[in-house]
Amino acid sequence: MNQPLDEDVKTLHSMGYAQELARRMSGFSNFAISFSIVCILAGGITSLPQALSTGFGFQVFVGWIVGGCFALVVALCLGQIGSAYPTAGGLYHWSSIFGGRGWGWATAWFNLIGLLFVVASVNVGVWYLFRDLVLAGVFHMDVSSITVDAARQDNGQAVAVQIFVVLLITTLQALSNHFGIKLTTMLTDFSGYLIFVVAIVLTGTFLIWGATWDFSRLFTFVNMTGEAGGGLVPQPRSMFIAFLIGLLYPLYTLTGFDASAHTAEETHNARVAVPRGMLHAVLWSVVFGLVMAGSFVLASPDLAATAKEGGSAWFNLFNNLPAPTWLKDFLAIAIVVANFICALAGLTSASRMIFAFARDGGLPGSRIWRHVSVRWRTPVAAIWLGAGCSVAATLYSPAFSALAAGCALFLYVSYAMPIAAGFFAEGKSWTEFGPFRLGFWSKPLAALSSAGVLVLVYAGIQPPSDILINYIIGIVVFLTVLWFGVARRRFKGPPIGAEITRRAHEIEAAEEAVGEVASPGR
Structure with a gap:
């Protein structure tokens, strides 16, 4: 060795902890798995209507800058902690050390739910993209009968097809994760390069064949809530609230970078690679995603009409570009592949969270979920549990926006919990640091991260995502009963x-x- x-x-x-997982990931691979989950070709495309239907081009462009800067602040704070404690299930481990086992236990559940929502929402997005870009765009098939539409009374067939396809996609991702981290790393490394290339080509395609070069659009705010924005935000809201809701566009996209921490036990030189992987995944996603988002705004013939198209806005914009057919076909297939690997990497991250939490006795049946395959050196039971739960998460509602908002909300809450606990523990119980330090900026950035997440929670429960309120209340009640009824006595923490x-x-x-x-x- x-x-x-x-x-x-x-x-x-x-x-x-023991070195049970195979430590075969390089620093680039650690970056690539987070970059693959962030995947600007996933949320950067499928959530574009959320931004257009709240604050027009300003929300897409300036909102991306605001959301991106906040995500960078969160990544800086998590990177400092991850450099000190590079372990799978990192956020849960950090919260337990800084805030106590109860705080860590709650962090684990919020993080796990958020990760499962990542896999669920992206896989629903994979189906939408495959259906509308490949089946309809490349093969010119009529997909109206397999399109979920709340206005239709006979959409049972479409829902059934969606469930079946999502189940098939998730099974393939679970199999890829099952057969060793080497296979997963090969796919996510490839995805890292693919996202860069496709984002550049996609941006160029929109600018060359569609751009109006009306840069004022990027800085023009128009309140598009209500019918003006196609009803995606059904109730008219104030400009300020509309802007906050629209921030879910960049922040849904810029999630999942905690994968670098979750795969720390499989990464070489983890104390350096983990914070670097998180920061670079967010930074380059912000930069490339900003230019790409701007190209979408500039390429619309009529931005108000595009916003009114709601969930189909980006697809119609792309399909109507007068670019060469072969180029659009390449981009369509590449985008679907990138989204597939995005969810695959999300399942990797979720399975490591399950494994780490079960290793410390945090889950019912922990002995099963913490098991590591001798042959593949992966937590196979945790992988399949994560796959099954992510499919189940798509059954409660066909609304992609609810899954996306839930993903951003739960993950950022789980990010804020160890950061907030670290704010109070730093210099007291937290005296061990890694090579990545924030120094003077540590506490100010931690305070900013914690306050920003509270604002995000408020935005995340606004219509049309207000359905999440019931789930949040239910989850909080369930976890409270579970903690005081069982876990407080049995769970010892790390x-x-x-x-x-x-x-x-x-x-x-x-x-x-x-x-x-x-x-x-x-």
């Missing part, structure tokens, strides 16, 4: 102090069970 890898394992041992020392023999046995060979001096 080389020296950097040996140091990674020693760091993991110092936190009380190992600390003497418990870490006591686990030495368990760590050795766990590593021997999966064939991990200790290096000299370990």
